[in-house]
Amino acid sequence: MRSSLQHPARLVPLAFLIAIAIGTALLLLPIATAGSGGTDFITALFTATSAVCVTGLIVVDTPTYWTPFGQAVILALIQVGGFGIMTGGTLLGVLISRRLGLRTRIVAQAETRTLDLGEVTSVLRLIFVATLVVELTIWAALAARLHWEYGEPLPLAIWNGLFHAISAFNNAGFSTYSDSLVGFADDWLFLGAIMLAVIVGGIGFPVLADLRRRLLHPSKWSVHTKITLLGTGALIVTGTLAVLFYEPVADGTLNPLTFPERLLEALFHSVMTRTAGFNAIDVGALRSETLVVTDVLMFIGGGSAGTAGGIKVSTALVLILAVWAEIRGEADVTAFHRRFSRDVQRQALTLIVLAMIAIALATLHLLSVTTFSLERVLFETVSAFATVGLSTGITGDLPPSAELTLVALMFVGRVGTITVATGLALKRSQRPYRYPEERPIVG
Amino acid sequence: MRSSLQHPARLVPLAFLIAIAIGTALLLLPIATAGSGGTDFITALFTATSAVCVTGLIVVDTPTYWTPFGQAVILALIQVGGFGIMTGGTLLGVLISRRLGLRTRIVAQAETRTLDLGEVTSVLRLIFVATLVVELTIWAALAARLHWEYGEPLPLAIWNGLFHAISAFNNAGFSTYSDSLVGFADDWLFLGAIMLAVIVGGIGFPVLADLRRRLLHPSKWSVHTKITLLGTGALIVTGTLAVLFYEPVADGTLNPLTFPERLLEALFHSVMTRTAGFNAIDVGALRSETLVVTDVLMFIGGGSAGTAGGIKVSTALVLILAVWAEIRGEADVTAFHRRFSRDVQRQALTLIVLAMIAIALATLHLLSVTTFSLERVLFETVSAFATVGLSTGITGDLPPSAELTLVALMFVGRVGTITVATGLALKRSQRPYRYPEERPIVG
Ligand SMILES: [K+]
Ligand SMILES: [K+]
Numbered sequence: 001m002r003s004s005l006q007h008p009a010r011l012v013p014l015a016f017l018i019a020i021a022i023g024t025a026l027l028l029l030p031i032a033t034a035g036s037g038g039t040d041f042i043t044a045l046f047t048a049t050s051a052v053c054v055t056g057l058i059v060v061d062t063p064t065y066w067t068p069f070g071q072a073v074i075l076a077l078i079q080v081g082g083f084g085i086m087t088g089g090t091l092l093g094v095l096i097s098r099r100l101g102l103r104t105r106i107v108a109q110a111e112t113r114t115l116d117l118g119e120v121t122s123v124l125r126l127i128f129v130a131t132l133v134v135e136l137t138i139w140a141a142l143a144a145r146l147h148w149e150y151g152e153p154l155p156l157a158i159w160n161g162l163f164h165a166i167s168a169f170n171n172a173g174f175s176t177y178s179d180s181l182v183g184f185a186d187d188w189l190f191l192g193a194i195m196l197a198v199i200v201g202g203i204g205f206p207v208l209a210d211l212r213r214r215l216l217h218p219s220k221w222s223v224h225t226k227i228t229l230l231g232t233g234a235l236i237v238t239g240t241l242a243v244l245f246y247e248p249v250a251d252g253t254l255n256p257l258t259f260p261e262r263l264l265e266a267l268f269h270s271v272m273t274r275t276a277g278f279n280a281i282d283v284g285a286l287r288s289e290t291l292v293v294t295d296v297l298m299f300i301g302g303g304s305a306g307t308a309g310g311i312k313v314s315t316a317l318v319l320i321l322a323v324w325a326e327i328r329g330e331a332d333v334t335a336f337h338r339r340f341s342r343d344v345q346r347q348a349l350t351l352i353v354l355a356m357i358a359i360a361l362a363t364l365h366l367l368s369v370t371t372f373s374l375e376r377v378l379f380e381t382v383s384a385f386a387t388v389g390l391s392t393g394i395t396g397d398l399p400p401s402a403e404l405t406l407v408a409l410m411f412v413g414r415v416g417t418i419t420v421a422t423g424l425a426l427k428r429s430q431r432p433y434r435y436p437e438e439r440p441i442v443g
Numbered sequence: 444m445r446s447s448l449q450h451p452a453r454l455v456p457l458a459f460l461i462a463i464a465i466g467t468a469l470l471l472l473p474i475a476t477a478g479s480g481g482t483d484f485i486t487a488l489f490t491a492t493s494a495v496c497v498t499g500l501i502v503v504d505t506p507t508y509w510t511p512f513g514q515a516v517i518l519a520l521i522q523v524g525g526f527g528i529m530t531g532g533t534l535l536g537v538l539i540s541r542r543l544g545l546r547t548r549i550v551a552q553a554e555t556r557t558l559d560l561g562e563v564t565s566v567l568r569l570i571f572v573a574t575l576v577v578e579l580t581i582w583a584a585l586a587a588r589l590h591w592e593y594g595e596p597l598p599l600a601i602w603n604g605l606f607h608a609i610s611a612f613n614n615a616g617f618s619t620y621s622d623s624l625v626g627f628a629d630d631w632l633f634l635g636a637i638m639l640a641v642i643v644g645g646i647g648f649p650v651l652a653d654l655r656r657r658l659l660h661p662s663k664w665s666v667h668t669k670i671t672l673l674g675t676g677a678l679i680v681t682g683t684l685a686v687l688f689y690e691p692v693a694d695g696t697l698n699p700l701t702f703p704e705r706l707l708e709a710l711f712h713s714v715m716t717r718t719a720g721f722n723a724i725d726v727g728a729l730r731s732e733t734l735v736v737t738d739v740l741m742f743i744g745g746g747s748a749g750t751a752g753g754i755k756v757s758t759a760l761v762l763i764l765a766v767w768a769e770i771r772g773e774a775d776v777t778a779f780h781r782r783f784s785r786d787v788q789r790q791a792l793t794l795i796v797l798a799m800i801a802i803a804l805a806t807l808h809l810l811s812v813t814t815f816s817l818e819r820v821l822f823e824t825v826s827a828f829a830t831v832g833l834s835t836g837i838t839g840d841l842p843p844s845a846e847l848t849l850v851a852l853m854f855v856g857r858v859g860t861i862t863v864a865t866g867l868a869l870k871r872s873q874r875p876y877r878y879p880e881e882r883p884i885v886g
Contacts, residue, residue, distance in 0.1 A: 339878040
């Protein structure tokens, strides 16, 4: 116990386990559920894990199954989970740069350009202020829109606005509407506010801190900020184009719509894969090819040390840039006139391979205990791992062992990537001798 | 044209293109088809490509659609393709070791342990002899079994034995039986001979040459031989266990069988994924989870510079060992007291990522022009890329654009991996300056 507390990377999973346990206990209270007698253990555990891990997968209908008390518990768990992962990720990032800084001064200097805040309290305060400012702004916008445009009574509009502002900034994807945001499918203002909150929350605090200090001096941004912004933009455009390309066919979900409506739907779906999980479109009706593209986008996810999930944009870009350098015959992997260390390349590779293994094992288990097709099962497991929360609708029909698999996958996806990344960055044991080099044939 | 001939890695694709063109022309002859008027262009192109690339995917039934002349053409194309890829892969391997040897003497010494044959003619002769010995042995065994056990008339038994001996050693998967080898599902001797030919042909010539010289001195085997043998064994066991685990359930393909029958079926299916493509089981009736495991095994494929396809066992192991080293915090990637260079790690990564991209693009196209499910389409594209030839039965029902996609995928899978691997190993341009190092956040 003592050694697990001493290793800082293990504090995050421990804190999340405690939050999930408390959340499960609260949701098991009879006053949390609309029916009599309270809910069952697996439903409470699944919902608490989904909320704390800001995933948004649900086995029961949020607005009708849970009472206002239950919904408030879910909202509190989302806020705790989102704030926890943002601060945890940021502080572990600071820690890594400090530790590496003790060894190689150049790396540390480059690293502190990404985030050179002095104190833990300072980080906590800044994240708290950022959360508060964004959530209050979006809350006001959503509540006003719900009251004046959709005629919701003011208290209800305030509650729904608050719920969706918190859920969006924390990339949680929970909604107090049974059909998520399908009712706002042609509302640029409402969906625009949601998208803004999702992107700001999911881009990661190191990027926000960098932008806050040097917004008007892009050339001084850290390479992490640059590749995260570039990658996020490219992924959003790719997702939008894919939906616009695949879905307007006969029988496709976008077929009956005008072009502006199609564009909004495609853009919104694409942004939600980074990894918010609201839907304004019937995900279960999407074509297989759209689901596959969405799988890839969800797997990559959002920015590091933010509320988004997935392996992270920067991780994917490090690997893509390594492949690109190899194709061009370059010895160094570079971006924006900066070189990436060999270490960080192998860490990115390891993270991605471990993520694929976790998803593959969960997919095999779900396939073996259900009759659902591979496209639907894979979509579900990727969505759970990357804490997206989108679903083709199979979540509520899974047997208990599959639900528990998703619980484990959400937890591993939420805290596993950051824990593994920190562990790999801090662990380094050199053998006292080296073996002779030999080249196996490749390909 | 001159520059493409000068670069040795480009000779292999060029030779394969010529063989495919000649094969297509021969199959277009009216005497090649049983019906009147000859076949259409796409069918001839698809079949010739599948034969030359030793894949085995078919859009028409080999024994009834093609005449004995047509079948003889297919058999000749298989032999040319198998011999071509084995010699091409081996010679390019020798070339790489020579070129690298000019720069770093240590690497070259380690490399020549894998294959230190002096001359091109010597390599050709050795491969020719190996092919002849194995094919004649298996031919005799199969023909005898077909004649005495199954009562086939001697000329027919000799023809069928020859066809399957060549098809098996070259990992081609073409069969003169409409149901492939389902009729031999409980015949340990017949399937055993096929498996032996498949494994020997698919393990790769560098391993065969190493074993031939030092069979009784395992400690002196090259690291390439060791990891290829170890990896092949592990993959065969994994595949066998997966089929035994998933298929005996109610409605599963192995459910009605006794345990020895199940074991034979599972073992045979597993060996065929390295990447021979015969089937003694109804692949279209396999469960989704078995198909997914098979996808992974097919993607990895067989040994380098042999008749097998896929990204190759050694490529996969280099990447897995890199991940394992990272998890243990080791700076070096090692196996059997040997260290792998950084270069070969990044080459393996690049090969795998490019393979995944090719398969993903083909999968998206097939999904968008057909109504087949993801599990069946993905199985088909992985089978085509890794030149396996197993199919859930959709090959004959694809629209022309999908057939052409598979033609391209078979070609890229067959000659692309070896061409890319050679190109990467020989290409190396160092910039005259290095950028400062900076560490993005990963995970
Ligand atoms: K989410
Ligand atoms: K094959």
